[in-house]
Amino acid sequence: SPNVIDSSRRRRIARGSGTDPQDVSGLVKQFGMMRDATFDLNDFLEQLQQVKKMGPLEQVMEMIPGFSALRNKLPKERLGADEKALKKTEAIIYSMTALERHSPNVIDSSRRRRIARGSGTTVQDVNQLLNQFRQMQKMMKQLARGGMRGLMSMMR
Numbered sequence: 001s002p003n004v005i006d007s008s009r010r011r012r013i014a015r016g017s018g019t020d021p022q023d024v025s026g027l028v029k030q031f032g033m034m035r036d037a038t039f040d041l042n043d044f045l046e047q048l049q050q051v052k053k054m055g056p057l058e059q060v061m062e063m064i065p066g067f068s069a070l071r072n073k074l075p076k077e078r079l080g081a082d083e084k085a086l087k088k089t090e091a092i093i094y095s096m097t098a099l100e101r102h103s104p105n106v107i108d109s110s111r112r113r114r115i116a117r118g119s120g121t122t123v124q125d126v127n128q129l130l131n132q133f134r135q136m137q138k139m140m141k142q143l144a145r146g147g148m149r150g151l152m153s154m155m156r
Helices: 021-036 041-053 057-063 067-073 076-094 098-102 109-119 123-155
Strands: 003-005 011-013
Touching (some): 041 076, 076 109, 109 123
Antiparallel strands (some): 003 011
């Protein structure tokens, strides 16, 4: 590992994040989307798939500081339910047309029924996904506008 000199002029060893260069390029791409405020259901699906690639949610929670304690408090059934929810979300998005994924605001009640039938879910599940997506989209726009400061102000 390369040495790094910090602000106190002491030598420190830089630790890699262990990320794959492709993951980094994905993050750069996502930052560009956030800056342009173009975040659609295709991007949302891509993020879900990246989370799934990391392994079971239980394992992912171990990687995030502070979440390992939370993981121990959650019952195993809950973590399994979260895995099922990810699969359900994927099924719903895959049941949408390219236009619907790109512009979710075109999804009216008849389209919601068709998406629910196509994904083997309920209209309520489709509505819940669209609400989650809108929240995520709002958060991305906030992050693009004011960086972490903008996001923190939104969480207050």
